[in-house]
Amino acid sequence: MATIKELAKKDELLSGGHRLCAGCGIPPIVRIILRSANGPVVASSATGCLEVGTTIYPYTAWRIPWIHSAFENSAATISGVETAYRALKKRGRIPADKDIKFVAFGGDGGTYDIGLQSLSGALERRHNFLYVCYDNGAYMNTGIQRSSATPLFSNTTTSQAGEVIQGKQEWRKDLTRIVVAHNVPFAAQCSPHNWADLSKKAEKALAVKGPTFLNVMSPCPLGWYTKSEDSIKLAKLSVDTCYWPLYEVENGVMKVTYKPKEKKPLAEWLKPQGRFKHLFKPENANLLSAFQARVDSEWQRLIDLDGKQVY
Amino acid sequence: MAEKRKKLLQGNEACVEGALYAGCMFYAGYPITPSTEIAEGLSVRLPQRGGKFIQMEDEIASIAAAIGGSMTGLKSLTATSGPGFSLKQEGLGYACIAEIPLVIVNVMRGGPSTGYPTGPSQSDIMQAKWGTHGDHPAIAVTPAYVQEILSETVRAFNLSEKYRTPVIVLYDEILGHMREPITIPDAGELPVVDRAKPTCPPEEYFPYDEKYEVPPLAPFGTGYRYHVTGLNHKKDGFPTNDSKQIRENNMRIMNKIENHKDEIWKNEEKFLDDAKIAVVTIGSTARSANFAVRVAREQGIKAGLLRPLTVWPFPDKAVKELSKRVRAIIVPELNLGQMVLEVERCAGGACAVEGIHRVDGEPINPAQILEVIKKYA
Numbered sequence: 001m002a003t004i005k006e007l008a009k010k011d012e013l014l015s016g017g018h019r020l021c022a023g024c025g026i027p028p029i030v031r032i033i034l035r036s037a038n039g040p041v042v043a044s045s046a047t048g049c050l051e052v053g054t055t056i057y058p059y060t061a062w063r064i065p066w067i068h069s070a071f072e073n074s075a076a077t078i079s080g081v082e083t084a085y086r087a088l089k090k091r092g093r094i095p096a097d098k099d100i101k102f103v104a105f106g107g108d109g110g111t112y113d114i115g116l117q118s119l120s121g122a123l124e125r126r127h128n129f130l131y132v133c134y135d136n137g138a139y140m141n142t143g144i145q146r147s148s149a150t151p152l153f154s155n156t157t158t159s160q161a162g163e164v165i166q167g168k169q170e171w172r173k174d175l176t177r178i179v180v181a182h183n184v185p186f187a188a189q190c191s192p193h194n195w196a197d198l199s200k201k202a203e204k205a206l207a208v209k210g211p212t213f214l215n216v217m218s219p220c221p222l223g224w225y226t227k228s229e230d231s232i233k234l235a236k237l238s239v240d241t242c243y244w245p246l247y248e249v250e251n252g253v254m255k256v257t258y259k260p261k262e263k264k265p266l267a268e269w270l271k272p273q274g275r276f277k278h279l280f281k282p283e284n285a286n287l288l289s290a291f292q293a294r295v296d297s298e299w300q301r302l303i304d305l306d307g308k309q310v311y
Numbered sequence: 312m313a314e315k316r317k318k319l320l321q322g323n324e325a326c327v328e329g330a331l332y333a334g335c336m337f338y339a340g341y342p343i344t345p346s347t348e349i350a351e352g353l354s355v356r357l358p359q360r361g362g363k364f365i366q367m368e369d370e371i372a373s374i375a376a377a378i379g380g381s382m383t384g385l386k387s388l389t390a391t392s393g394p395g396f397s398l399k400q401e402g403l404g405y406a407c408i409a410e411i412p413l414v415i416v417n418v419m420r421g422g423p424s425t426g427y428p429t430g431p432s433q434s435d436i437m438q439a440k441w442g443t444h445g446d447h448p449a450i451a452v453t454p455a456y457v458q459e460i461l462s463e464t465v466r467a468f469n470l471s472e473k474y475r476t477p478v479i480v481l482y483d484e485i486l487g488h489m490r491e492p493i494t495i496p497d498a499g500e501l502p503v504v505d506r507a508k509p510t511c512p513p514e515e516y517f518p519y520d521e522k523y524e525v526p527p528l529a530p531f532g533t534g535y536r537y538h539v540t541g542l543n544h545k546k547d548g549f550p551t552n553d554s555k556q557i558r559e560n561n562m563r564i565m566n567k568i569e570n571h572k573d574e575i576w577k578n579e580e581k582f583l584d585d586a587k588i589a590v591v592t593i594g595s596t597a598r599s600a601n602f603a604v605r606v607a608r609e610q611g612i613k614a615g616l617l618r619p620l621t622v623w624p625f626p627d628k629a630v631k632e633l634s635k636r637v638r639a640i641i642v643p644e645l646n647l648g649q650m651v652l653e654v655e656r657c658a659g660g661a662c663a664v665e666g667i668h669r670v671d672g673e674p675i676n677p678a679q680i681l682e683v684i685k686k687y688a
Contacts, residue, residue: 047425068425069424070394070424070425071394071425072369109342112368113368113369114341114368114369114370116368139342142342142343142344142347143342143344143347143351145342145347145350145351145366146366148368157347157351157354158342158350158351158354158364158366159354159366160354160355162355164358165358
């Protein structure tokens, strides 16, 4: 695995000057992943913050071949692209031994919701690609609407916390488990605060032949109602509170890759975020404890599976 | 009290008010610019009145859920923009053949594909009619003012309930995001139509009974058991291969609209009595046309405006009649020529027809229209 010094020496494949917000989790995620690819990379993006923020005419932040087609089909698009490169190799237009990596990016809306069918199809067809979901927990590009990745009780513009309803009422979809159920050779959850873990997982994922997947926690100051400078700290808290466990499933074996020495109370992650403000009203103490209990049981489930063959 | 009913609202917020006024109790949708404010507004307002808001996982699911909501007897709405409207086309066709009342709002943005999400467009006029496959009836209403978005949303629900068919509300990004002072009408001020429900006993009920032009629709869960399908069906709703029944049912769903066009059409006319040059246009472009026509009149040019508030079924009668008494009809539209084709068809060579088209994400301004008016003066 590369050290941070070695990583820093590699070419920056997503340039500065893009229009993503200050404090956005996406650029460090994309950069660490692209730096972890040892060789040429081709990428696709679903409609979303990453796509609009990096490609406003007449500029592009991408220093690699990149394609955007629509919202629901980043995985389908990369399927076509990867197949096209295979065809070009077959015809001798590209050297057959050239190791080209394919990465599809999508946000949680474009991956958990509208893009799930496209992702599932590409995983099942065993295309040789890495899918990266940057999960900021809502449709941030259209103005913070809830998605199936939105955390429980989160306030969004379509799950507003009011007098009666306290934000989103449903537990988030466990997308990583859904991907694992496709028997992919490698799938993992990561966070940009732990660059070493993220880089290592990206390197692994890109070295494997077949479909692989990274689900990455991506802080969003706009949608989380947080300070830009707190993003990485909040990413770390999501992991230290075990809301967002870091783990990988390699060839069917579960490995929890980070176990906090001291599991922090969930409230430490929730409190600085405006989207959870209502949970700290005295009358909502029961909701907060219910949320904590669910996080605890999810974490325990994971710990029980640690080291085991899960498919 | 009357004071409080005056509000400064965005077009999309007025759409929310219109839906609530009409008695909408179910919304299923998906975030898409520039229509998302409709979903946001209803996510708060519907639960407050005991209605249901669901954010679905995509556009296809949204129209499917809205169809389901309507089948339980609730007035149902879904809202979207171009890319989402494309995805909803299959559901739209289903609602046509299964005769499910439903309102679909399309806040038009630049296209094709992702296009220009924050820019206005009127390029879905033909899609509203021809987007879903197969012959099918189409009703689309086209407001041009924030106040009118409210009243036309109410009218869309009324038409949908009356004719048991999906109705499209078409307006563009400018109107969706423009703020104007409007008055929320008092209850009873605007007509509100509810679908006809069966009065016969359940065992005698046929959801597609050919003895009616628009058969009554029994809400699911009220004891009336029947089959609903996207296949061609006979009067009990079950699929059929019988050519006579297929034809009869297809013709009935077309004719229930075709035979009532006079009631569905709605036009605004300005200075048309002695006009020699007419502008025919809809939505935000009609606002520019209105200004251009007034300036032309000040300059002694006999110009007038015909503004359809129902673009589908197309106002054939009004345009045909107009074409016989004017020198020219000018059709400004934010697309590369859609409504102009309908106007040419109706005019049938009786007068000159000239389109003004723009697809750069900017509105057509009055000066552009005035220039063409002067050409025919």
